[in-house]
Amino acid sequence: MKHYDKRLFIQEVATRDGFQNEAQFIETVDKIAMVNALSQCGYAKIEVTSFTSPKAIPVLRDAELVMQGIQRNPAVEYTVLVPNVRGAERALACAIDEANLVMSVSESHNRSNLRMTREQSFAQLEEVFGVIGRGPVAINVSLSTVFGCPMEGDVSADEVLGWVERFAQLGARGVTLCDTTGMAFPSQVEALCATVRERFPELQLTLHFHNTRGMALANALAAIDAGVERFDSSLGGLGGCPYAPGASGNVCTEDLVHMLQLMGYTTGIDLDQVLAASARLPGLIGHEVPSQLLKAGRRLDLHPTPARVTNMLQQVPSALINV
């Protein structure tokens, strides 16, 4: 028996995971305005930016300015990506609520994405735990390629569980299982999420899906069936995948929330405000976004008889026959 009245928590990643994939710099003032708009939408968390090297990700080189410029909503946790001790020090100086640490559970992807072995990554992140300590700033660890690696293929559940355990032992508050390149499928998601929840009931568990192969919304429902309550999503579906040019990227916030709300779930999200913010993205980044809802509108946004149909009706004895 499913309980569609469950409370779910939505975490916005567009200004970090989305913007970092953009070729052109987005003005600091525009980033701040976007985070401020998102702060009014009902998210549980917003991943604001990344304290990586400005040389590595120039589009996020203004991390401090953005963090200092935003107006915080006390109901929202503000998290940032922290790759190493230097990043942690910069982030702590900006009074973050949470540091989000990242590594891949597959060796090949970690090497290509972070240019280190997994053990080197772990050692570096262990240092970050030392710097942040067990104080007021929480630590989340986003584990990439949990549902498959685009270079190695399948990743075993034992491999994933091993990394979750190591970070749990370091004192992570939460772990995010990331489907980095859209390889997750629903039955796999349900099984892995159930196992992680059973083994680590005290961890704040987040699922991070990509819609690369169209399965993101189905995967989210499978995760909910396994008891997951917390999801990363990206406004407009912003955030691509360098392995599949043209394919969809992060699961789209408005598409996800729209479905969940229709089913009766409580997300805390104001979908009107999310759609208004998403509609501003193309102007900010200079291109369209994958959002289906921006194109089609919500389910009950009713339409007049379309002009094309009306025109055809005047010309011909039969009509379109769309089923």
Added chain:
Amino acid sequence: MKHYDKRLFIQEVATRDGFQNEAQFIETVDKIAMVNALSQCGYAKIEVTSFTSPKAIPVLRDAELVMQGIQRNPAVEYTVLVPNVRGAERALACAIDEANLVMSVSESHNRSNLRMTREQSFAQLEEVFGVIGRGPVAINVSLSTVFGCPMEGDVSADEVLGWVERFAQLGARGVTLCDTTGMAFPSQVEALCATVRERFPELQLTLHFHNTRGMALANALAAIDAGVERFDSSLGGLGGCPYAPGASGNVCTEDLVHMLQLMGYTTGIDLDQVLAASARLPGLIGHEVPSQLLKAGRRLDLHPTPARVTNMLQQVPSALINV
């Protein structure tokens, strides 16, 4: 407890529901070649074409030529859209296996799509039942806007059940519940499918989803949870929606089958051949298709380290940090 080893049946609609939305005529020889290729893919049914007025849908004006030109696979049922008695007579002359009749369960959509009241449609389709009789040619009825009408909004389950019952009493072998403009959501799908199956266990029940708001794959899984075994889908995701320009149309065959096969379901489909056929679509129709799988490849189509990452690795001390 879910049974992922279930046998499912996939019905291809691209050459009818997809092609009818194309602005340019597709050469008859190309249509025949496409149907012949699809006949080797393992579909349960192929909706080949439509015996509507050539004036109404000029792109399908060659219905007889296509039906006469294809090489039939005895394992596949060849169905066609039949709008009225004239269409039924033309279709019967082509030795169809099944006639697919269409009407909307919402008055506004039926009027705009078919230019008749629902009662006028029913009367016309009743005549078609009379012409086809209870002989070797089966009759399926595709009910549009079952999960919502883009002009009227919600459609009640009672309204849907009433129309299913009227067609069941006329002797329809099957009924297709069509989510014409992508308004269906998973919990709604599961509830309505369960009710229809319980009330009409003898009917061959098909679900026809559109991905307009991104929910098509999630809806398919919800239908399976309610016992549905049979799905319409469209190669490449071909087939638009006149109410939502730019939005996705019919659920994409390869995206649907890819997910179902990963989960362990038996679909009978040769995904390699489906992908090869889908890859030919842009050349036939002159534009890209919404298929995610055509862009991203299958889950285990592994990738080398992408050039963009490799280039960055040579330039900078850190890298992309895609989670």
